[in-house]
Amino acid sequence: MTPAARLAAAASVLDSIAHSRQPAEVVLKAWGAANRYAGSKDRRAIADCVYKVIRARGRLVWAMGGREDGRALVIGSLSLIDGLPLDEIEALHSGEGYGPRPLSKQERGRITAAPGELPGWVAAGLPEFVVEDFKAVFGDRWTEEAHELMAPRAPIDLRVNLAKTTVEGVEAELTEAGLSPERTPWSAAGLRLSAEPPPNVQALEAFKQGHIEIQDEGSQVACWLTGVQPGMTVVDYCAGGGGKTLGLAMLGQSAATQAAMVETPAAPVAVWSPVGGDGQGAVVQPKAKAKPVENAEMGIRLIACDVVQKRLDNIRPRLTRAGVKADLRLLGQNGGGVEDLNGQADVVLVDAPCSGSGTWRRRPEDAWRLKTDEVERLHDLQTRILKQASLLVKPGGRLVFITCSMLRAENEASAEAFEAACPDFRPVPMTEALKAANLTEAARERLGAVADGHRLRLSPASTGTDGFFAAVYERTA
Structure with missing residues (x-):
């Protein structure tokens, strides 16, 4: 494909994304499947252009006089982001072959206009x-938080399945595969890969x-805040794709495996003594050997719930691959x-439906689909779900409310509504919740410092993660 044809394709894909609820990645894959003449370099160039435009969409719409079509956004990006002069942009819009048609007078005027002061x-x-x-949430830091959420590409974070292997073992596997994994600072089970070039994780033997x-x-941090221990009854109330279900299952099983190993001293061994003799007076205590404890409590009872059967069905092969188990249950619309399980669960994790605004660095297209009334609807839904899920927690049990949102209406406001409606749940200080396994000492120090009592906010700018909110409670009666 010529550079001009790639631009025309990118504009077409952007229009498809605008009229779809599908992730940009899915729309791009569908375009590639329908246009097999496009080689891998063509598809990569088109994808790069699409994401570049989506991340700067607000600025480009403003620059192009309010136009939101793919063509206008691509033209604006060539000028404002790539810095191409007018003659080069016109050369790419000659109308020849499969390239885009020539610039209109209005388009030419927009990209040659003197830049004005941009609204915040x-x-x-x-x-x-x-x-x-x-x-309101971030104060003077709000522009930094906004930039880190919208502009850079996110790295690829991996959770090592400690029920099967070790972090060190996976590091070696990935290094041998030609990658450069780094330890994540907060999760002791995490490794991080650069997004450039994007690795095909699912093709790795470690994934298979x-x-x-x-x-x-x-x-991952949200999973560890649950404090799951072997022998517990644990409910993942809004399982979704099952990522946290797998983390919880691993947490219970890996902890149980470690707890089932005890140190047993071997018989003393006689050695040669520098003072002579047969060595009977000199012994070495061999290093203790780990031995499985018979009838040890293994794993947890894990129940993963969702209101969509297809989501639950998609979790099954992931559980099998990970070597862990969970009881999958379809919830009715009213819970x-x-x-x-009412009053039976030691831990209930509520990963409540939300806008997903904390993941905009991965799916920037979602930022431009979100509307005010949708945030209000999600807040109401969260408060209903939290009240339903709280019925499952036994006295002394823990309820963990999390979202992947950056917005107060879906975070603090929902937590406050729950606290007012359910006074039999006491807030658990985040410094206490951070004592859980699989969190690093750096996490306990740094995340404890940024926590607000029993609530914790994570964000790309402050913690180098996606945006997450967590609040931890314990049932008192």
């Missing part, structure tokens, strides 16, 4: 209606063997289907 939301790259929320799963470090 345009400069920050955020949808206009979330700016006041960011200012169930040694790793793709899971952002913030999501029915788990009444037998």
Whole structure:
């Protein structure tokens, strides 16, 4: 494909994304499948152009006079982002072959106009209606938070399956495969890969063997805050794709495996003595050997729930690959289907439905699809779900509410509504929750410092993770 044809294709893909609820990645794959003449370099160039435009969409729409079509956005990106002069942009829009048609007078005028002062939301790259929320939550740091959420590509975080292997073992596997993994700072089970060039994780033998799963470090931290221990009854109330289900299952099984090993001293061994004799007076105590404890409590009872059967079906092969188990249950729209667990669960994790605004660095297209009324709907839904899920927690048990949102309406506001409606749940200080296994000492220090009592916010700018919110509670009666 010529450079001009790639631009025309990118504009077409952008229009498809605008009229779809599918992730940009899915739309790009569908375009590639339907246009097999495009080689791998063509598809990569088109994808790079598409994501470049999506990340700067607010600024480009503003620059192009409010136009939101793919053609206008691509033209704007050539000028504002790539810095091409007018003659080069016109050469790419000659109308020849499969390239885009020539520039109109209006388009030429927009890209040659003197740049004016940008409104704050345009400069920050955020949808206009979330700016006041960011200012209220982050204060003077709001533009930094906005930039890190929208502009850079996110790295690829992996969770090592400690039920099957070790972090050191996977490091060696990935290094041998030609990658350069780094330890994640907060999750002791995490490794990080650069997004450039993007690795094909699912093609790795480590993935096929169930040694790793793709899971952002913030999501891993949320799992560890549950404090799951062997022998517990644990409910993942909104399982979704099952990433946290797998993390919880691993946490219980790997902890149980370690707990089932005890140190047993071997018989003393006589050695040669420098003072002579037969060595009977000199002994060495051999290093203790680990021996399985018979009838040790292994694993946890894990119940993963969702209101969509297809999501639950998609979790099954992931559980099999990871070598862990969970009971999968379909919930009714009003939370029915788990009444037998009322007052029985040691831990209930509620990864509540949300806008996903904490993952905009991975799916920037979602930022421009979100509307105010959707955030309000999600807040109401979260408060209902939290109240339903709280019925499952036994006295002394833990409820962990998390979202992958950056917005207060879906985070603090929902937590406050739950606290007002359910006074029999006491807040658990985050410094206490951070004592859980699989968190590094750096996590306990840094995340404890940024926590607000029993609540914790993670973000690309402050913790180098996706945006997450967590609040931890214990049932008192």
